Amino acid sequence: MNGEPIRNIVIVGGGTAGWMTAAAAARFLAGGGKRRIRLIESAEIGTVGVGEGTIPPMIEFNQQLGIPEADFLRETKGTYKLGIDFVGWGAEGERYFHPFGKLGLNLNGVDFHQLWLKHRSNPAVGPITAYSISALAAQEHRFAHPDKSGRSALTNIGYAYHLDAGLYAAMLRRYAEAGGIERIEGRIVDVARDPQSGHVTAVTLADGQRIEGELFIDCSGFRSLLLGQTLGVAFEDWSHWLPCDRAIAVPSARREPITPFTRSIAHKAGWQWRIPLQHRTGNGHVYSSAYLGDDEAERILVEHLDSAQIGNFNRLRFTAGRRARSWEANVVAIGLSSGFLEPLESTSIYLIQYGIHRLFSLFPDTGFAEAERREYNRFMSESYEAVRDFIILHYQATRRPEPFWRDVRAVEMPDSLRRKIELFADKGRIFRYSDELFELPSWVAVMLGQGIVPSGHDPLADSLPDDQVVAAMAELRKGYAKIAGQLPTHESVIGQALAAAGGQQAVRQSL
Numbered sequence: 001m002n003g004e005p006i007r008n009i010v011i012v013g014g015g016t017a018g019w020m021t022a023a024a025a026a027r028f029l030a031g032g033g034k035r036r037i038r039l040i041e042s043a044e045i046g047t048v049g050v051g052e053g054t055i056p057p058m059i060e061f062n063q064q065l066g067i068p069e070a071d072f073l074r075e076t077k078g079t080y081k082l083g084i085d086f087v088g089w090g091a092e093g094e095r096y097f098h099p100f101g102k103l104g105l106n107l108n109g110v111d112f113h114q115l116w117l118k119h120r121s122n123p124a125v126g127p128i129t130a131y132s133i134s135a136l137a138a139q140e141h142r143f144a145h146p147d148k149s150g151r152s153a154l155t156n157i158g159y160a161y162h163l164d165a166g167l168y169a170a171m172l173r174r175y176a177e178a179g180g181i182e183r184i185e186g187r188i189v190d191v192a193r194d195p196q197s198g199h200v201t202a203v204t205l206a207d208g209q210r211i212e213g214e215l216f217i218d219c220s221g222f223r224s225l226l227l228g229q230t231l232g233v234a235f236e237d238w239s240h241w242l243p244c245d246r247a248i249a250v251p252s253a254r255r256e257p258i259t260p261f262t263r264s265i266a267h268k269a270g271w272q273w274r275i276p277l278q279h280r281t282g283n284g285h286v287y288s289s290a291y292l293g294d295d296e297a298e299r300i301l302v303e304h305l306d307s308a309q310i311g312n313f314n315r316l317r318f319t320a321g322r323r324a325r326s327w328e329a330n331v332v333a334i335g336l337s338s339g340f341l342e343p344l345e346s347t348s349i350y351l352i353q354y355g356i357h358r359l360f361s362l363f364p365d366t367g368f369a370e371a372e373r374r375e376y377n378r379f380m381s382e383s384y385e386a387v388r389d390f391i392i393l394h395y396q397a398t399r400r401p402e403p404f405w406r407d408v409r410a411v412e413m414p415d416s417l418r419r420k421i422e423l424f425a426d427k428g429r430i431f432r433y434s435d436e437l438f439e440l441p442s443w444v445a446v447m448l449g450q451g452i453v454p455s456g457h458d459p460l461a462d463s464l465p466d467d468q469v470v471a472a473m474a475e476l477r478k479g480y481a482k483i484a485g486q487l488p489t490h491e492s493v494i495g496q497a498l499a500a501a502g503g504q505q506a507v508r509q510s511l
Helices: 015-028 057-065 069-076 112-119 133-139 165-178 225-230 294-303 348-361 370-396 403-410 415-427 440-449 459-463 466-485 490-500 504-510
Strands: 008-012 036-041 079-081 083-087 095-099 160-162 182-185 188-193 200-205 210-212 215-218 235-237 246-253 262-267 270-276 280-287 314-317 321-323 331-333
Touching: 008 015, 008 210, 015 036, 015 057, 015 165, 015 348, 057 069, 057 160, 057 348, 069 160, 069 165, 069 490, 079 490, 083 133, 095 133, 095 440, 112 440, 112 459, 112 466, 133 466, 165 182, 188 225, 215 225, 225 331, 246 294, 270 294, 280 294, 321 370, 331 348, 348 370, 370 403, 370 415, 370 440, 415 440
Parallel strands: 008 036, 008 215, 036 182, 083 262, 215 331
Antiparallel strands: 079 160, 083 095, 188 200, 200 210, 235 321, 246 280, 246 314, 262 270, 270 280
C-alpha cells in the first residue's frame, strides 16, 4: 500500500559518505524546498578517510552534480589516476600494473586478451600493458582525457582521481548547504523508535534538541549507530578472507614528478599505499594485527616512505565485512555503516556512490514497500560481494612465503571467485554477473599480474589468420607507444586545470 511522499529526511553523520549523500540529495531530492533535508554531525567525532584514491565511476558522480573537474581538482588538491602499480604482490621483486580503460582492440568478436594469450610468445607482440594507453601513459608520467570522438586510441584511456578526502567532504558540504541542506552540529545520545513499526522516529542530541524524520540515512561510520546499534542488523564478518584489521596513515612531502597512479607495495603481513596529491603524498600501511605488531607496522611504513614525513600518524581499526542488510525499516546505511572492504582497489567511495544511486532509484514513500527494501538490499549485497571477490583475488593468487600470505591463501575462497579463477586458468575466459563493478580488462590485469596464466586460449582466436593478427598487434603496439609518448605531462595537465579554475596562485604554489 502506498504512503505519502517523504518530506523529512535526516542524514546521520558527515564525512565523505554523509556529504556525498547530502550533495546528491540537494541536487535530486530537495525539490525546490518540498523536502526538508538535515545532516547531523559532531565536531567531537572524527571521520575516517582510509583512502584518497578513487575509480572511474566517480567522474560521473561529479558530473551529475554539475561540479567542473577543474574546480574539483583545485578544491581537493587532486591529481589524476590512471591505475595502480602493484609491487611484490605475486612474489617479492615482481610488479604489475592494473590500468583503467580498455585493452587493445577486439577482432571479429574475439576479445583482445585472447589474441594476446595465443601470440604472447612472439617477440613482436610484447607485454599486455603495451596495449593499454593508460598503462603506457602512466609509465611516462603523462596524461590526457579520453577522445570522445572515437577516432583515436585515446578513446580507450580511462582515469579516476587522487584526492584529499577531507577537502572533498568540505567542498560537498558547501555545495549541499547552497542547495538547501541544513547542517546541525551535535552528538546523538538517544534514538526513538515507533513501538509498532520499529521505525526510527527521532534522534536526540546532547543539548536536548530532538530531530524528527521520516527517512533516516545512516552515515555514522563504523559505529553504524542506527542500522547496527539501534536496529540490530547483524554484521557479516569477512575477516577470514580479508584478515587485515589495522591501518596506519601518514602524510609525507610532495615528490617529483607527481605520478598519475597509486602504488601498492606488499609487505610481510599486509601492504602499503602511496597516493600523490598536489601538496603532499598520502601513505598508509594496512596489516593484520595477528601477524604484525603496531610498532613494527609503523617502522615498516616509515622505512618505505619516499619523502619526508610531514604529519602525525592516524591509526585505524576495522573488520572487513558488511551488514546483512543495508536498508532496514526506514533506515538506509551508506558508507562504513553499511560495510567496509579494505582500500586495496580504492572502492570505498564507489560503494558510497553506488548506495546513493540505488537509493534514489528506489526512493520510497512513507509506506516503505518491502519490495523496494528487498531490491535495494539485493543490489548492495551483490555489489559488496563482487568487490570482495576482486580484492580476495589479490590475496589468494600469490606466492609470497611469509606466514600471513601462506595462511590467507590457504583459506577456501568464495565459490563465485573460484569459478572465475578456474575459467580464466583454463582458457582465459572472464564472465561478469549482475551489476559487477570491475570489467574484463581489470580482471585480466590482476589475474595475469598475480601469476594466473591460462593454459590455453579461446578456440575462437584460432579462426583468425595468425600472420595477420600478429602484424596487426605489432602495428597497434607501435601506435600506442607513439601516442603515449606524445601526451602532455601529468603535472602540466593539472596546471592547466587549475588555471582554468581561476587558480593561478595555486598553480604557482603547487606546480
